[in-house]
Each structure stands twice: as C-alpha cells, then as structure tokens.
Amino acid sequence: MIEIKNLHKSYGDNTVLSGVDFELTAGEFVVVLGPSGAGKSTLLRCINRLTDPDCGEIVVNRKDVANVQGGDLQQLRRNVGMIFQHHNLTKRLSVLKNVLMGRMAELPFWSCALQLFPKKDVELAKRCLAQVGLDAKVYERADSLSGGQQQRVGIARALAQQPQLILADEPVASLDPQSSRKVLSYIRKSCKEQGIAVLCNLHQIDYAMEFGERIIGLSGGKVVFNDHPEHLTPEMVEKIYPGLEDASVNKLVSRMAAERRELRQSESRLQRPVWKVA
Numbered sequence: 112m113i114e115i116k117n118l119h120k121s122y123g124d125n126t127v128l129s130g131v132d133f134e135l136t137a138g139e140f141v142v143v144l145g146p147s148g149a150g151k152s153t154l155l156r157c158i159n160r161l162t163d164p165d166c167g168e169i170v171v172n173r174k175d176v177a178n179v180q181g182g183d184l185q186q187l188r189r190n191v192g193m194i195f196q197h198h199n200l201t202k203r204l205s206v207l208k209n210v211l212m213g214r215m216a217e218l219p220f221w222s223c224a225l226q227l228f229p230k231k232d233v234e235l236a237k238r239c240l241a242q243v244g245l246d247a248k249v250y251e252r253a254d255s256l257s258g259g260q261q262q263r264v265g266i267a268r269a270l271a272q273q274p275q276l277i278l279a280d281e282p283v284a285s286l287d288p289q290s291s292r293k294v295l296s297y298i299r300k301s302c303k304e305q306g307i308a309v310l311c312n313l314h315q316i317d318y319a320m321e322f323g324e325r326i327i328g329l330s331g332g333k334v335v336f337n338d339h340p341e342h343l344t345p346e347m348v349e350k351i352y353p354g355l356e357d358a359s360v361n362k363l364v365s366r367m368a369a370e371r372r373e374l375r376q377s378e379s380r381l382q383r384p385v386w387k388v389a
C-alpha cells in the first residue's frame with residue numbers, strides 16, 4: 112500500500128537518509144528503531160512532506176507523492192495522520208473539540224473558526240474517543256487529563272482524520288511504562304481494526320519487540336534491518352546501534368525474540384485447519 116523507494120535527504124553536508132527502501136501494508140504496525148540522529152524523524156517528515164526529500168519515491172496507492180504540490184499535497188496530508196511526542200493539543204479546548212480538529216481538513220473554514228461541527232463529525236469524534244477508552248472524558252478540558260490520557264486524545268484525533276497511514280514520532284517518550292503500554296496498545300488495536308498502517312518511531316527496544324509487527328532498523332541513513340521482531344538478534348541490535356555492547360540489552364533481545372517466536376508458532380497452530388477423522 113505504501114512504498115518508500117530509494118529515499119535520500121541531506122541537510123548541507125549532513126547526509127541523513129541515503130537510499131531508504133521499505134513497504135507498509137494496510138493495518139500493519141511497523142516500528143522504526145535507530146540511534147539519536149539516525150534520521151527517524153526526518154523519515155516521517157519526508158513521508159508527509161513537512162520536509163522535501165532530495166530524491167526517491169513515496170508511493171501511496173500507486174501514486175508517487177514525493178513531489179506533489181497544491182491539492183495533491185493536501186490530499187496526501189489528509190491521508191496521513193500524525194501522533195506527536197508532546198501530543199500538540201489545544202489545552203483550553205475540550206477533549207472532543209481537540210479530536211474534531213482532526214476533521215478540519217474536511218470542513219469549511221467557518222465551521223472550524225466558529226467551532227460548529229456537523230453532527231456526523233461529532234459522532235465520529237466520540238467513537239474515536241471511545242476506541243481509546245476516553246468516552247467519560249469527552250467534555251473535559253484537555254489540560255485536565257494526565258499525560259497518557261492526552262496522548263490517547265492525540266491518537267483519537269489522528270483516527271478521526273480517517274487516514275490510511277499514521278506516523279507516530281516517539282509517542283511514548285514522555286510517558287511512564289504503564290501509560291506507554293496503554294498508548295501503544297491503543298494505537299495498534301485501533302489501527303488494526305480500521306486497516307490503518309502505522310509507522311512508529313521508538314527509542315525503546317523492548318516496546319518495539321512487544322508491539323511491532325515488524326521492525327525497521329535505521330542506521331547511518333540506511334535500513335540495516337527490516338524483519339519481524341522474532342528475527343532481531345543481539346548482532347542486529349549492534350548493527351542498528353553501532354558501539355552498543357550491552358549484555359543486558361542482548362539478554363533482553365534474545366529472550367523477547369524467543370517469546371515472539373513461540374507466540375507466532377502458537378498463532379499459526381491455531382490457524383491450521385482441523386481435519387476430522389471419520
């Protein structure tokens with residue numbers, strides 16, 4: 112559904128992305144791992160064209176959007192929802208109105224300026240809030256919510272946009288472990304249910320292995336790993352994070368890869384047809 116082909120981006124002499132290639136399918140939750148400065152945010156910014164790539168293709172629904180402008184660029188941005196590290200909510204507005212901001216691109220200017228939203232959009236926003244477990248908070252001010260709840264409003268806002276792809280840039284960087292798991296679970300579950308592909312930048316290898324259906328390891332501007340979490344090895348982690356020689360990380364990766372292998376085996380056993388013996 113979404114193909115990134117030979118993407119390049121430099122800032123002056125600083126080559127950030129150097130021939131990045133990968134694909135995403137509908138409903139797939141893919142995590143991008145890489146050291147600080149590897150170009151993870153630049154990659155997301157190129158995909159929704161907040162930054163223009165130097166060359167390469169970004170194919171969404173068989174259309175290369177790497178160079179589109181005007182109406183086509185607006186259409187691309189409608190198709191791509193964003194979840195930010197700091198949620199970017201309007202603090203003094205209600206939770207519901209923040210989610211309705213995700214509908215802005217579809218509504219006339221006056222509707223947003225006067226904060227008068229069609230009933231069907233209000234219902235959609237409420238459904239999105241229910242999906243992230245916030246139905247009881249609809250009319251509360253955004254800044255009265257905890258950090259984790261505010262991030263879930265951010266997810267609902269992205270879902271209300273009804274995008275084909277969600278880009279999440281370190282969505283749990285400022286959350287405690289319990290809230291982080293909740294937020295990642297909600298992103299994965301909601302997107303799976305609605306067939307939305309997710310590309311999610313993370314710094315935590317354990318969350319990447321727990322939640323990612325696939326992991327893309329970015330290092331030195333290139334994809335050095337692109338596979339299911341059960342195939343991540345300590346050697347691969349060192350390739351993604353050069354110079355990281357940490358026995359506890361290696362142990363964690365080996366243990367989690369084994370757990371994921373077991374999980375996949377039991378899932379495939381469940382999917383196998385059962386033959387009745389006459």
Ligand SMILES: Nc1ncnc2c1ncn2[C@@H]1O[C@H](COP(=O)(O)OP(=O)(O)OP(=O)(O)O)[C@@H](O)[C@H]1O
Pocket residue numbers: 122125127145146147148149150151152153154
């Ligand atoms: N607007 C910009 N102008 C110049 N250089 C930039 C710009 N944006 C990013 N860079 C540079 O590009 C490189 C990659 O930055 P980027 O933010 O994409 O990395 P990252 O992998 O997301 O890092 P982190 O995990 O720390 O957020 C860095 O060297 C950064 O300084």
